[in-house]
Amino acid sequence: MQNSALPPLEPDTPLVKLIAAARREVRQAFWSRNARLGLAPQQGWVLRVLSSEGPLSLHGLAQKVFMDDPTACRIVKALQEKGYVHSCPDPAHGRRLIITVSEEGQRLVPELDAIAAEVGRELEAVLSAEALLNLRASLWQVITNLSSANTPG
Numbered sequence: 001m002q003n004s005a006l007p008p009l010e011p012d013t014p015l016v017k018l019i020a021a022a023r024r025e026v027r028q029a030f031w032s033r034n035a036r037l038g039l040a041p042q043q044g045w046v047l048r049v050l051s052s053e054g055p056l057s058l059h060g061l062a063q064k065v066f067m068d069d070p071t072a073c074r075i076v077k078a079l080q081e082k083g084y085v086h087s088c089p090d091p092a093h094g095r096r097l098i099i100t101v102s103e104e105g106q107r108l109v110p111e112l113d114a115i116a117a118e119v120g121r122e123l124e125a126v127l128s129a130e131a132l133l134n135l136r137a138s139l140w141q142v143i144t145n146l147s148s149a150n151t152p153g
């Protein structure tokens with residue numbers, strides 16, 4: 001269903017504008033549902049990843065959720081203040097911290113998983129299996145191309 005507040009799609013609409021708009025709409029879908037849990041979309045995502053992947057270093061977590069280390073650090077700090085995650089020194093590395101989900105945070109994960117499934121169904125409902133496969137492949141190409149272009153070296 002198309003939102004009547006949206007302008008019609010122009011054939012020459014820049015891809016960057018469409019990706020930004022899609023990102024905004026996805027974030028809004030999560031904001032409206034995560035609000036009852038008192039979590040921002042990225043906080044919910046971090047809890048879900050930590051729950052499914054197990055303990056991670058801050059850098060490892062940032063990579064799993066496609067964000068930079070300082071952003072991941074801010075999210076982890078906010079989650080620590082809420083009591084949803086813990087961090088402790090990595091015994092194998094002097095300056096690295098390992099982040100885990102607390103029992104209280106773990107209790108939120110099933111609801112966060114349900115929210116993610118619901119948003120995912122809404123997002124994918126209008127696309128055929130072939131369109132989904134093509135969209136995933138195309139977005140991954142965009143991500144990897146820009147990631148390599150932005151990597152120093």
